[in-house]
Amino acid sequence: MKQPSSEELVEIAEELDDLEGDCDWAESYNLWCLVCAAQHCGFFPGVSVHQLVPLGRRVDFFLITVEVTPTIVLATAPIHWREIEPPAPGTGTAAIGHLLARIGEECSNLLVAFHGNAASRPDE
Numbered sequence: 001m002k003q004p005s006s007e008e009l010v011e012i013a014e015e016l017d018d019l020e021g022d023c024d025w026a027e028s029y030n031l032w033c034l035v036c037a038a039q040h041c042g043f044f045p046g047v048s049v050h051q052l053v054p055l056g057r058r059v060d061f062f063l064i065t066v067e068v069t070p071t072i073v074l075a076t077a078p079i080h081w082r083e084i085e086p087p088a089p090g091t092g093t094a095a096i097g098h099l100l101a102r103i104g105e106e107c108s109n110l111l112v113a114f115h116g117n118a119a120s121r122p123d124e
Contacts, residue, residue: 001104004043009093009100012037016096025090028062028081031099038100047107052078064106074110 004012015037016030031049038044046067053059060081066074084102086095 001044001107003101003104004038004041008041009097012041013093013096015040025086025095025099027060031062034096034099035103044103044107047103064103066107066110068114074114076106076110079106
């Protein structure tokens with residue numbers, strides 16, 4: 001998936017401020033808003049983030065999904081926040097860029113696996 005440039009990250013950060021206010025990225029609960037802000041700026045079409053039992057940082061799991069068609073949605077295995085958490089201090093456009101890059105990697109992996117699986121299936 002196309003990743004935003006430095007200028008586009010600033011635009012996404014401004015959109016995110018309008019949606020959510022300041023984010024310290026200490027946990028994944030703001031990822032949904034981040035993806036929405038990125039989509040508003042033209043990135044990550046069909047991508048969503050879904051919290052799984054958000055009971056605190058230690059059990060902070062979520063899924064990333066990509067809509068391939070209106071009837072096909074791909075989903076990651078549960079991802080723990082620490083797998084994509086930005087390095088300290090975890091603020092600003094550096095954190096946003098890190099998180100969007102990781103989300104983009106997960107989406108690309110899903111799409112590659114899906115298309116590879118589809119190509120290997122015999123015609124029915």
